[in-house]
Amino acid sequence: MRLSRYFLPTLKENPAEAQIVSHRLMLRAGLIRQQTAGIYSWLPLGHRVLSNIARIVREEQDAAGCQELLMPTLQPAELWKESGRYDDYGKEMLRIIDRHERELLYGPTNEEMVTDIFRASVRSYRDLPMTLYHIQWKFRDEVRPRFGVMRGREFLMKDAYSFDLDAAGARRSYNRMFVAYLRTFARLGLKAIPMRADSGPIGGDLSHEFVILAETGESQVFVHRELVERDILGEALDYESDLQPIVDSWTTLYAATDEKHDPIAFGALADGDRLEARGIEVGHIFHFGTTYSKPMDVSVQGPDGKPVHPEMGSYGIGVSRLVGAIIEASHDEAGIIWPESVAPFRVGLINLKPGDAAADALAGEIYAALREAGTEVLYDDRDERAGVKFADMDLIGLPWQVIVGPRGAKEGRAEIKRRRGGERHELDKAAILERLLA
């Protein structure tokens, strides 16, 4: 993509409404624009990031055996009256009346709807276990939206719902999702720590929040250092196997948000193992048993011919929130530093002097070669001063920069710079391509 033709409205100054760093950078880097309180448009660059995150979430859900579907944003109120939540949910639920005076609502979550879909078509225990998910916009009419996309009213969320025959099956589904979440956040370049959360009406230990570590996080967290150092992606994984040992290995080490913090237990850890940090919640998994399957009268026929209410769980990831959360966890004074997996482009190619024959030729060749190799590259071919291009490129945070100047170009050389850390090398074209395409 040529930057001269790309819609990338960057801002030199901080918009007054943005207080936290991710919000400021998202506005300045041309990722989003606010439409009204807590509701944002995603500009091309931001949309690419959002799509990349959704793609990774989807890949890991599929790998864990979940099936994607897509439920609507608008839901009939009847479903929520069935479960009893229509009155319970309060003003956070956006209620809508259509032309026929039918009551609708903009879904804040989809337990009722997925349960309705399930009960309409699933009859036998043989169809279980089943986990369905979708990635869809949700709306919660927060009294006070803030922090940009981290706490918007409209937000993109992955929500999954598991159906199992019994509690043991539900635990297996829960464990699969637990591990899938660890992998998902790791692939997004984040350190995510599962933390015990309030358990549901059933009690038990099947509720965890996934909190990523970021210096500017909103809440204080206390964790065993080993949890931060583990590399889940480097571990072999078979979703068909018993995952309980893996889950246990994560849940037995100390990890708590400040509400759940137990200073005595934490204090008992060795000095070097105690880690206090700031965190942002980006996911929540939750077993809730038959909370919906009973009142909504869902059952499948069991092996003995008798009806069974399925055990259910739900599992959320805040996809749009993650864009902000990743920035909170990965930025510097100059701007965003995208992890490679979610970067809107992998390479930013700067031609310092468009119009210079040697620079144009070399930059053009590198651009073509990268594109041919399938690498996403944003080519800054604008007629701007060097400083502007450097500043913009640092701001938008692409992982690699290739800088072609007239002097080096004459000798066939350009500079390659890693955004994270700023390390740079002047190399010839072949060496640059080799580094980027290795």
Place this chain on the structure above:
RNA sequence: CGGGGCGUAGCGCAGCCUGGUAGCGCGACUGGUUUGGGACCAGUAGGUCGUCGGUUCGAAUCCGGCCGCCCCGACCA
């Protein structure tokens, strides 16, 4: 929902107290000079001063209603 703040050009702000017909920086556009870290000179365009009403000869400015946005708290993926 309680408390506080703010709405003036695309962005950041001054002007308001003490009414007299709107200004600065950045950005945009044109021309020229520049050219490896947000250049310089000259020129141009761009504002129903959130909105409705009141006071006044005259309102961005004073008074009132409404709308919107931000911050702190309570609440939350």
